[in-house]
Amino acid sequence: MSNLEALDLDYAQLGTTGLQTSELQFGTWRFGKETEEGNVEIDEERAYELLDGYEAAGGRYIDTADIYGGGASERWIGNWLEDRDRHRYTIASKIFWQTREEDPNSRGTNRKNVRQRVDGILDRLDTDYVDVLYIHRWDDQTSAREMMKTLNGLVESGKVNYLGASTLRPNAWKVAKANEIARSEGWEPFTVLQPRYNLVDREIEGDYLEMARSEGLAVCPWSPLGQGFLTGKYSREDGLTGESRAAESSRFEEGYLTEENFDLHDELDAVAEEVDATPAQTALAWLMHRDGVTAPIVGARTVDQLEENLAAAEIDLSDEQVERLTEAKGGPYAGL
Numbered sequence: 001m002s003n004l005e006a007l008d009l010d011y012a013q014l015g016t017t018g019l020q021t022s023e024l025q026f027g028t029w030r031f032g033k034e035t036e037e038g039n040v041e042i043d044e045e046r047a048y049e050l051l052d053g054y055e056a057a058g059g060r061y062i063d064t065a066d067i068y069g070g071g072a073s074e075r076w077i078g079n080w081l082e083d084r085d086r087h088r089y090t091i092a093s094k095i096f097w098q099t100r101e102e103d104p105n106s107r108g109t110n111r112k113n114v115r116q117r118v119d120g121i122l123d124r125l126d127t128d129y130v131d132v133l134y135i136h137r138w139d140d141q142t143s144a145r146e147m148m149k150t151l152n153g154l155v156e157s158g159k160v161n162y163l164g165a166s167t168l169r170p171n172a173w174k175v176a177k178a179n180e181i182a183r184s185e186g187w188e189p190f191t192v193l194q195p196r197y198n199l200v201d202r203e204i205e206g207d208y209l210e211m212a213r214s215e216g217l218a219v220c221p222w223s224p225l226g227q228g229f230l231t232g233k234y235s236r237e238d239g240l241t242g243e244s245r246a247a248e249s250s251r252f253e254e255g256y257l258t259e260e261n262f263d264l265h266d267e268l269d270a271v272a273e274e275v276d277a278t279p280a281q282t283a284l285a286w287l288m289h290r291d292g293v294t295a296p297i298v299g300a301r302t303v304d305q306l307e308e309n310l311a312a313a314e315i316d317l318s319d320e321q322v323e324r325l326t327e328a329k330g331g332p333y334a335g336l
């Protein structure tokens with residue numbers, strides 16, 4: 001298999017947990033995901049090829065969620081793990097979004113939903129435990145006390161090893177407050193964060209990253225390539241190419257394909273050329289060089305994309321290059 005074996009991804013400490021994460025995690029959001037036109041972004045066969053590719057590169061940290069592909073992502077990961085030593089891999093999954101129509105209790109972090117959803121995760125992954133359980137979003141209908149007590153119970157029962165919060169910037173204080181409650185009660189706190197963070201989406205810079213630092217939380221950014229915008233596949237002239245999933249999303253168009261962001265991309269292209277790398281690799285390398293970032297979650301629709309992205313781990317940027325990219329801020333992300 002190509003050059004993936006030669007990559008040999010490194011490990012990084014997962015915040016204040018005792019766990020080591022691969023320096024680039026692998027995201028499976030698009031496994032079994034249907035586009036608005038009814039096409040599957042990544043089918044089962046491709047999913048196994050991508051998992052094989054990530055493994056060949058030394059990757060051992062797989063990110064999923066119970067809603068990805070309506071459960072297909074977890075099922076396929078479970079199948080793939082069947083003839084492997086499951087303990088060799090770190091699996092993170094997430095719960096939150098409503099799963100049953102007209103059943104408000106099938107959403108969020110209430111005790112009933114959390115317990116049932118985690119059992120579903122273990123069932124589909126065909127495993128006894130999940131390494132990191134994230135709340136996918138913040139649930140304002142459930143008290144932090146109920147949520148943290150329930151999550152702590154899962155850790156105590158051995159179904160979950162660590163707790164994570166995948167939230168957006170405005171929830172920084174809520175995470176800190178929930179952790180305060182957990183610690184005062186001797187419960188397990190959140191130790192991992194999963195925010196959206198890339199060269200364009202910078203909203204976590206400031207109080208969110210400061211909170212992460214002060215709490216000693218690992219930060220594992222999602223959409224590190226701005227859903228493909230930072231790969232160089234879009235241009236001012238042609239805009240959406242129709243060659244990608246993102247091309248079907250108006251949110252993507254509004255969020256990323258702006259003049260300011262193309263200006264930022266010009267600087268990305270310039271730095272990429274200096275370090276003899278692709279824009280995607282350079283954007284990922286920038287993220288890996290950022291203070292407070294533990295391990296970005298790489299997404300890829302093809303094995304070629306995966307190989308290109310994982311090779312970012314070998315790109316070294318000077319302080320001056322990191323600074324130039326940091327300063328080349330695009331417009332604020334307006335798609336969500």
Ligand SMILES: NC(=O)c1ccc[n+]([C@@H]2O[C@H](COP(=O)([O-])OP(=O)(O)OC[C@H]3O[C@@H](n4cnc5c(N)ncnc54)[C@H](OP(=O)(O)O)[C@@H]3O)[C@@H](O)[C@H]2O)c1
Pocket residue numbers: 026027028029030063064136166194221222223224225226227228229231233243244245246280297298299300301304305306308309
């Ligand atoms: N917690 C959350 O709420 C949340 C939300 C989103 C994602 N995530 C996690 O983060 C992971 C990564 O997110 P993401 O998929 O948005 O990441 P991303 O890296 O920003 O975007 C990945 C997409 O960009 C395109 N792409 C990637 N590498 C490329 C390359 N080298 N050349 C050309 N195009 C390339 C591909 O789509 P096309 O080929 O179709 O353009 C690919 O599917 C997910 O799988 C999931 O595990 C979590």
